Each structure stands twice: as C-alpha cells, then as structure tokens.
Amino acid sequence: MTDMRKEARQVIDAALRAVLPDNAVQRALRGYTPPPGRLVLVALGKAAWQMAAAASACLGDAICDGIVITKYGHAQGPLPHLRIREAGHPMPDHNSFAATAEAIGLVRPLTAEDGVLLLISGGGSALFEKPLCTPEELTDMTAQLLRCGADIVEINTLRKRVSAVKGGRFAQLCAPARVFSIVLSDIVGDPLDMIASGPAYPDRSTAEQARAVVQKYGLRLSPAVLDLLGRPTPGRLDNVQTQITGSVRELCAAAARACADLGYEPRVLTASLGCEAREAGRFLASIAQYHAGTARPLAFLAGGETVVHVTGRGRGGRNQELALAAAEGIAGMQNAVVFSVGSDGTDGPTDAAGGLVDGATCARLAAQGVRIDAALADNDAYPALQKADGLILTGPTGTNVNDVAAVLLRPQA
Incomplete structure (x- = not known):
C-alpha cells in the first residue's frame, strides 16, 4: 500500500509539471507582434505570476509596464517592468480592489x-x-453562492453583473488600445466569458439567467444588487483578440501518461466531472469495488470541478471531501488508492491541494475516534485527512486547469 501511495504522488507531480503554463504561453505568443506604441501587461489569477514570467521571457523590454495580480503566496519574486500584487481568494479583499484600481490606471491613458x-x-x-x-x-453575495453549492458558471453569472471590470467591461476600459488576451482555462468546456468572469470577452449570460440563479438558491440580496443583475453587459467587443491555452483535458492526459509510465492501464472517464464532491468520491470508490479482482494494474481518471454544499463549520475543500468520501468505499482493500487534487495547489481555504486515501484510511481514523460521516457532515475533511497522512501538499503550482481525481488498482497479492 505504501508503494501505491508513492505512485499516486508520482502521478500527481508528473501531471502538474506537464500543465505548467510556460510552454502554453510561449506557444500563444508565437507570431504576436507588439504594438508600435506602449505595451502594458496585466496578468490575473492563480497562475498569473507564472504566465507573466513566461511572457516576460518571450517579449523582454517590449513590455514597458504592467501588473501581476495573484493569490496570497502565489508570487515567486520580482519580474522586470511589472508590479506584483497579491490579494484575496476565494473572497475579494481590499488588496483585490486596490490592485484592480492600479490596473485600470495603467490602461486608461492608452491610445490606439x-x-x-x-x-x-x-x-x-x-x-x-x-x-x-x-x-x-459583494462579499455577502459571494459567500452565499459558495455556501449553497453553486457551480462556477452560476457564481460568475452573478459576479459579472455587479462588477466594473468583469463581463467584458475591462476591455472597454482599455479601448482604444488593442487587447491580446491569453486564457488558461479552469472551467469545464472553456467558456471564455466565464473564466475569471470574462474581463475581456463579451458576456453570453443574460439577466434572466442571473435571476434564475438567485431564485434557485434562494439568495438574499439587497435591492441595489438585484437592480444591477438586470442591467446589460457588453455583448460585443471590437478591440480584443483571444487565444485559449491549457485545459483540464491536458491535465487528464498528463495524468494518464504518468499512470502508463508506472505500468497502469489508464482510462479517462471524463474531463467534465461537476457533481457534489462526496458523491464523486463514492462513485470512484464503487469503481474500485467493481474492479477489485483485476488481473492487471488499472487507473481510472476523472477531471473537472466538483462542488461542495457547505452546511458545517469545518476546514476542507472539494478535493479533500471527494477523497475522504471514497475512504469508506475502499475500506479494507489492499490494492486500491484514491486521490483528488486541484492543479493550482490549493483546495478551498486551506494549504492542501487535495487528499489521498487507501484501504487502511478508514480503520486508521476509527482508531483515533474520527467518524468519516461526521467529518463530511461538518465539511471537516482537512483534519481527518491530516490524521490519516492523507493531505496532498504541493504549495502553489503556478498553473490552474481544474482538478483531477483517480483510482489506482493493482492485482491483489
């Protein structure tokens, strides 16, 4: 079992290395010609520093100014000509607002x-x-959406309508300057108007869809916010060229290659997993049960982004809940490991990237007085996995292309 846990971590490390944005950004910049005037770089998101570093290596002094806005702990040092700012995630904070104001100040004076x-x-x-x-x-609306289990598309449908920079509005602030946008996708299906809430892409969502999200989850919003949800967003942008690079499909393919290198027969089940995290964990455990008597090493992989309906007060994230929920289903199996990991290296408001369990996890926790069902009910997967040596700790990875989960199975001895 120890060997299989080591193999799982090898798969995780290899998959994450394969989807770092360096090569993807460099590919996207091939053939790009800087403008005759000034070129300002604006990088935002969990992978912003890594993407900006790759662009800086390609373009050098052609970049005259710029700003990198990323999550706390995700910046890796200074970059030429660029201001580095860290801010709050998953909730915006005063540093988010201040960094965004800086970015607006950089692009407002630009010319054609x-x-x-x-x-x-x-x-x-x-x-x-x-x-x-x-x-x-804004904080109250976001907190309600995160607690109720809304998916990222639903969350961003509302976020866009209460923002001066989302839903294509930042591109409007850049005009008449031309915007060349390189997008690293973290949403299943790569909807450009939803990734980071589409700051430079026309909004495809509607006011009716926004109101439907409010009704679906019974959100309690102020009259001012409800009024904003009905206002139009940009439906067309004439100053933007967009290129998408990197996706969860690449993450799944990289994990499959790493499994094959270790002798497993990999099978990618889906790259669009989007159900409740604990249900996904139980589903993967059921796959392990069905194939428990396998005569050859098997690896079943699923990519996407599950959701968590927060009802408790514990610590954890969707990948940790998925892994912990799988632990009961594979209890006692000597030939099975299940893991789930976020490619950005952070899962929920924790320092873990995800979780890993095996057939001994359930008994190990029971011996310490930990009930898995109680931990899940309180959304408290982090301390449970910590007691079972099941936390995956990578630190910030520099990329962000959704999550990957896997079941590894070897023939029983």
Missing part, C-alpha cells in the same frame, strides 16, 4: 497605438474586482 497583453487564469474573479455595489454586498 498601444496594446494590452492580458493574461487570464482561474481565480481572477476574486482577485480582479471593482464592485458596482458595496464591498459588503
């Missing part, structure tokens, strides 16, 4: 001879924000 290189990755919705409502109203 100038350009903006906009590097976007997941997490940008919280990090890049100038609210049209009060900060308190």
Whole structure:
C-alpha cells in the first residue's frame, strides 16, 4: 500500500509539471507582434505570476509596464517592468480592489497605438474586482453562492453583473488600445466569458439567467444588487483578440501518461466531472469495488470541478471531501488508492491541494475516534485527512486547469 501511495504522488507531480503554463504561453505568443506604441501587461489569477514570467521571457523590454495580480503566496519574486500584487481568494479583499484600481490606471491613458497583453487564469474573479455595489454586498453575495453549492458558471453569472471590470467591461476600459488576451482555462468546456468572469470577452449570460440563479438558491440580496443583475453587459467587443491555452483535458492526459509510465492501464472517464464532491468520491470508490479482482494494474481518471454544499463549520475543500468520501468505499482493500487534487495547489481555504486515501484510511481514523460521516457532515475533511497522512501538499503550482481525481488498482497479492 505504501508503494501505491508513492505512485499516486508520482502521478500527481508528473501531471502538474506537464500543465505548467510556460510552454502554453510561449506557444500563444508565437507570431504576436507588439504594438508600435506602449505595451502594458496585466496578468490575473492563480497562475498569473507564472504566465507573466513566461511572457516576460518571450517579449523582454517590449513590455514597458504592467501588473501581476495573484493569490496570497502565489508570487515567486520580482519580474522586470511589472508590479506584483497579491490579494484575496476565494473572497475579494481590499488588496483585490486596490490592485484592480492600479490596473485600470495603467490602461486608461492608452491610445490606439498601444496594446494590452492580458493574461487570464482561474481565480481572477476574486482577485480582479471593482464592485458596482458595496464591498459588503459583494462579499455577502459571494459567500452565499459558495455556501449553497453553486457551480462556477452560476457564481460568475452573478459576479459579472455587479462588477466594473468583469463581463467584458475591462476591455472597454482599455479601448482604444488593442487587447491580446491569453486564457488558461479552469472551467469545464472553456467558456471564455466565464473564466475569471470574462474581463475581456463579451458576456453570453443574460439577466434572466442571473435571476434564475438567485431564485434557485434562494439568495438574499439587497435591492441595489438585484437592480444591477438586470442591467446589460457588453455583448460585443471590437478591440480584443483571444487565444485559449491549457485545459483540464491536458491535465487528464498528463495524468494518464504518468499512470502508463508506472505500468497502469489508464482510462479517462471524463474531463467534465461537476457533481457534489462526496458523491464523486463514492462513485470512484464503487469503481474500485467493481474492479477489485483485476488481473492487471488499472487507473481510472476523472477531471473537472466538483462542488461542495457547505452546511458545517469545518476546514476542507472539494478535493479533500471527494477523497475522504471514497475512504469508506475502499475500506479494507489492499490494492486500491484514491486521490483528488486541484492543479493550482490549493483546495478551498486551506494549504492542501487535495487528499489521498487507501484501504487502511478508514480503520486508521476509527482508531483515533474520527467518524468519516461526521467529518463530511461538518465539511471537516482537512483534519481527518491530516490524521490519516492523507493531505496532498504541493504549495502553489503556478498553473490552474481544474482538478483531477483517480483510482489506482493493482492485482491483489
């Protein structure tokens, strides 16, 4: 079992290395010609620093100014010509607002001879924000959406309508300068108007869809916020060119290659997993049960982004809940390991990237008085996994292309 846990961590490390944005950004910049005037770089999201570093290596002094806005702990040092700012995630904070104001100040004076290189990755919705409502109203709306289990598309449908920079509005602020946008996708299906809430892409969502989200989850919003949800967002932008690079499909493919290198027969089940995290964990455990008698090593992989309906007060994240929920289903199996990991290296408001369990996890926790069902009911997966040596700790990875979960199975001895 120890060997299989080591193999799981090898798969995780190899998959994350394969989807770092360096090569992806460099590919996107091939053939790009800087404008005759000034070129300002704006990078936002959890992978902003890594993307900006890759762009800086490609373009050098062609970049005259710029700003990198990323999550606390995700910056890795100074970059030429660029201001580095860290801010709050998943909730925007005063540093989010201040950094966004700086970015607006950089692009507002630009002319038609100038350009903006906009590097976007997941997490940008919280990090890049100038609210049209009060900060308190924005925080309350976001907190309600996160607690009720809304998916990222539903959350960003509302975020766009209460923001001065989302839903294409930042591109409007850049005009008449041209915007070249490189997007690292963290949403299943790569919807460009939803990744980081689409600061430079026309909004495809409608006021009716926004109101439907409010009704679906019974959100309690102020009259001012409800009024903003009905206002139009940009439906067309003439100053933007967009190139998408990196996705959860690449993450799954990289994990599959790493499994094959270790002798497993990999099978990618889906790259669009989007159900409740604990249900996904139980589903993967059921796959392990069905194939428990396998005669050859098997690896079943699923990519996407599950959701958590927060009802408790514990610590954890969707990947940790998925892994912990799988532990009961594989209890006692000597040939099975399940893991789930977020490619950005952070899972929920914790320092873990995800969780890993095996057939001994359940008994190990029971011996310490930990009931898995109680931990899940309180959304308290982090301390439970910590007691079972099941936390995956990578630190910030520099990329953000959703999550990958896997079941590893070897023939029983």
